[in-house]
Amino acid sequence: MDPILETKELTYSYDGDDAAEKRLVLNGIDLAVERGSFVAVLGHNGSGKSTLARHFNGLFLPLGGAVYVDGIDTAAEETIYELRRRVGMVFQNPDNQIIASLVEEDVAFGPENLGVPREEIVRRVDEALASVGMTELRSHAPHLLSGGQKQRVAIAGVLAMRPECVVLDEPTAMLDPSGREDVLDTVERLRAEYGLTVVLITHHMSEAARADRVVVLSEGRVCLDGTPREVLTDVDALRAVGLDAPSPVLLALALRRRGADVGELPLTEEECADRIARWLETEKERV
């Protein structure tokens, strides 16, 4: 295994150093994210998932333990900007992360900060905008865009820094359903195109189902970790940490309780429909 992100016994608290009794938001997290993988981090509000995300590019520094990006300690001051280039971050509120008054200018913001020569910035902006399908709206003002489009601009802004990993902190929480699809499709496409490592912080089960690994946090600890099929079908364990399994899983379980054998639990609506259709076929044959 070749981890790009690694946390070792990571602890964190918002109470500062001198607080006598610290309430730990992160309480001993050991996690390694493999290069090129797509990891979804699930968790209830206050489970520490956003706090964890902010450790991956050195926005927060560990209280105890350590975080490594490509083997570099995030606490090392001299490499912090290189680290932030490698690990791009997309935040929840699309309005509060767009800095410039024009789409293309905003995409250029990262490379400008890195001191990339102008011709190269132009090339990167063109490429990043094309990758997220925003070329036509490049000279628009960001406040005229939809939520999904704004998030795509934010992703383009990260891409223009040529990152190796993208951490998305609930990027769809403030979007309508079509914007949500839009953003996730973009993320998945880019992952395939550039071989990016993707860490998606979310509380939508259907989004987590698209990942190839799901990590569930609760009270600052990793409580479940596995493939989506392992984690998302574990209804009881999810319920114990205040999460509901994806609705296709719950539907299939309800059917099962009523005596319909739909086979392996489905994760997506499509899968669920297939299982039900197959079961109806077999029922018809039996009659």
Next chain:
Amino acid sequence: MLKNITLGQYFPGNSLIHRIDARFKLILTALFIAMVFCAKTPAGYGLIAAFLIFVVADSRIPPRLILKSLRSILIFIVFTAVLNVFFTKGETVLFSWRFLTVSREGIVFAVSMVLRIVFLIVGTSMLTYTTSPILLTDAIEALFSPLKKLRFPVHELAMMMSIALRFIPTLIEETDKIMSAQKSRGADFESGNLFRRVKSFIPLLIPLFVSAFRRADELATAMESRCYRGGDGRTRYRVMRSAARDWVALGAAAALTAGVVVLRIFGL
């Protein structure tokens, strides 16, 4: 209510005025202001008016909008006119009643003051009407960059300005939203005397400020994530290039200013 703020708004276009380099336009505006304060004679004012009419006509900005920007300072204009008419001491008294006297000089002075104000407002709004705020910020940063040597935070101020500009529409939208929310719960922003109306804005301003601070915090985090570390070592995506027309415009404006000064000296 908040949609009709036009002062300081940009109208995209492709006219000569639009295409003049923002740095030059800034200098032109400074020259224009100097011109307005130098003018003293009808011929001088006529020259400035002609220049302004040319600029407005060229920019293709509907005159209606320009009148609208004047309407917002109408009270100020009227106030200036009235004060100057009544309180300028002059020799040729036309009318007198108790402590109020109207003299010929007073009227002339009032008219010239009003003209100056109108010229200044129209002239400076032509700058913001025809220059995108981003280019304007860039121009300010470029023109003031020599001050960096005196450790004056030119880049930081320009960055702050561009962020402020970026967030104006966002905050206006938010204000509208909060107002609707308050109205739906019975808040009244439109009736009552001035004091009451001002007071009714407090429940509007508090949530607006709270959210603005939260936005600022999140924006700072996002900027940090994208490796922002001040102006040092930063490259620019957009570069400003001056063309021949910029120098021609500057020359023309300088000549015009000289003309106004000459008219003043000769008292024409």
